[in-house]
Amino acid sequence: MVKELSEEDLHAIRELSRHPNIRERIINSICPTLSSSKQIKTAIAYSLFGGVPKGREAAAAAAHAADAAAAAAAAAAAAAGEDPKETAGQHVIRGDINVLLLGDPGLGKSQALQYVARTFPRSVSTTGKGASACGLTAGVRRDPYSGEWSLEGGALVLADEGICLIDEFDKMTEKDRVSIHEAMEQQSISISKAGIVTTLRARCAVVAAANPKFGRYIPSYTFKENVDLSDPILSRFDLICVLRDIPDADEDFALAQYVLSNHQLHHPTVSLLQQLPQQQMERLETQMKALEAHEPIDQELLQKYILYARAYCHPTFDCSLPALSSKLSSFYAKLRRRAAASGGLPLTLRHVESLLRISEANAKMRLSPTVSSLDVDFAIAAVLSSFISSQKFAVQQKLSREFARYTALATGGWATLAALLRRLLQQRLQRAALLQQQREQQQQQRLQQQRGAEAAAASGEKLLEQADIDKARRVEFTDFLRLASQHKFSGYQVEQWLASKTFKAHFSLIEVEDNCKVLVSNSWRREAPSQTTAA
Incomplete structure (x- = not known):
């Protein structure tokens, strides 16, 4: 099959391997x-x-x-009347x-x-x-x-x-x-x-x-x-x-929409196409594309890419042996200690070899001749995800926090970026709620000390100004970039996510005062009429 690849196929394979996010494209095309x-x-x-x-x-x-030596030895032993000797295997x-x-x-x-x-x-x-x-x-x-x-x-x-x-x-x-x-x-x-x-x-x-x-x-x-x-x-x-x-309401709704969109787009009848307006057809196509994290690869090209990688790509480790040994050994020892205490997936020394194999598979996805440190991190994330999924819920949460860097790699792609942004927004809201609670307590103390008209005036005071509420509902773009970088996301990946339909369906990047860019949820954006969408 590999010998049948044409020059055009080889050119397409090499061009595909140069994509900066080829790993995510391959995974989402599976x-x-x-x-x-x-x-x-x-x-x-x-x-x-x-x-x-x-x-x-x-x-x-x-x-x-x-085999040749054994045949000769057997013939010589038979002539001498002795038993043939075994040879050591490789x-x-x-x-x-x-x-x-x-x-x-x-x-x-x-x-x-x-x-x-x-x-x-x-x-x-x-x-x-x-x-x-x-x-x-x-x-x-x-x-x-x-x-x-x-x-x-x-x-x-x-x-x-x-x-x-x-x-x-x-x-x-x-x-x-x-x-x-x-x-x-x-x-x-x-x-x-x-x-x-x-x-x-x-x-x-x-x-x-x-x-x-x-x-x-x-x-x-x-x-x-x-x-x-x-x-x-x-x-x-x-x-x-x-x-x-x-059960998850948002995910179940998205899956149902995906199934219905597939059915209506790939198995339409003539009468159905005549009845559906153009706007509704475009909306169905948008819903399907919004559920795809990255542009999928043509299946025929993907098949040729896999066969080419298996036949001609044999990556070796470029990182130093002491650094690799230290990273894998410490991870294996720590995870094995957790496995012994939690009753989850049993871990053995075979999983150390599994880490090396998965690291090489990551390098093959890029057609790279060497295995990078990031490939090893992806391998650790895959084995860690396999281990965490076998645990009880409480242990899962604890391990996810302990190995937050690797769990983010395992989730991968735009879903992780969306989760990071939601977490930042949630933290801002929690701080605003705590501030409001403190001001409520202070106001109650003043009301107890005041009487008559002064008490009425105090009760009419605003607990939080509108500006404070707006700030609690947005995240500065620089803060989000810093957090994404800590989770091993490149600037290119963040830019691709901001331009995707999945981002625009839930969030917006807008400009506020002093040309400062902030990220907000679309459900809150209507409450800030003075803000403009960033280019």
Whole structure:
């Protein structure tokens, strides 16, 4: 498939890689029919790009040389009447990223698997309920004519150098799940059946979807109580996305609007188009585009981009080894200590390798030959998001505050900028409410000391001037830029957000006195008639 890329395709791929925000564009282009689920999109993107395997070429060369040497040694040993000696194998570190989507029904888990099957050419789909251990790994079959035994590869073997998709992973029996332990970590399958002793390659990523033990995820239970999966199988997944269907009025309304807009725009009838005025059609298109954080990439171009990155991009770490070791070691030690106390997702040393693989996947998204420090931060944010999603609500809030820098990276994009602005506005309002409360107390004290006309005059005093109220409802643009910079957002990202329809639907950038720019909510803007919109 990669060899079929034309010069025009290669030019388009290189131009796309130069986009300053290519990572967010790729993530938001994954499974475009899912309007939300940023966590699913990010995990699927990491699995599609993958990391860089270590020792695979050396192991293949060593195995070839060992086979030749073993054959010669076996012949010499047989001539001398001695037993042949075993040879040491080469250690191989996988580069594929395994992902488990675990959560409530109806959140798009199976839809995400179907998207991967359509996008990635070398993918094999199966279901946990209808697959056996032999169907996943390999089995032997007797030829009805010759009577000889032959091997038949299962889904993991057929998906070699690709992706194996397993839906209804929780419906598999424990015996069948144990059979894929070797394939998920060592990426090989050892067979010893019917006189056939061999090892098959299974160099593939595993993307699985599962439901909680009780049908829905119960927040009051720990992660281990909600899932019916053993620690050995869970530790082999680099990312585990715990998805919860939590009622949210604004998000539910936006999702319903998205579904209706999709239906009316992509499946219109002639009579419907004639009945809908042009203004309503434009409003529907605006609603759909407003829900997209970044302009999506054409799916055919995205598929070629992924294949090119997997084939030709093999990034290495450019940051110093002591700095990288210090950052990853301290993060792993701190998070493992939290895991032992909270009963959430179990963490093992395998997750340190997961951090390296996800860092390489971030670099591959940019077609970069080196892994930057920011790529490592994104990897930490992904693993942290996976860990936090498995915790109880109170623990989630505590961890989100403790690792605020990384949780902002995990949320990513314009949603985080909107949340930061809402937080600043909320803090201003809280300060104004506290000031008003203090003035109310002072006024009550004066009223108790005064009588008659003086008391009436005092009761007519304004607690807060209109100017104070206006200031409490706006945020200076420089203050917001400073906060966005602290959360690793560039000026370009902020400018793109300010020009987006998602920003204009909820906020405004206006000029006040002394050419000072401030950010306000659209619901309050009507109360400031003297202000003008900033260019």
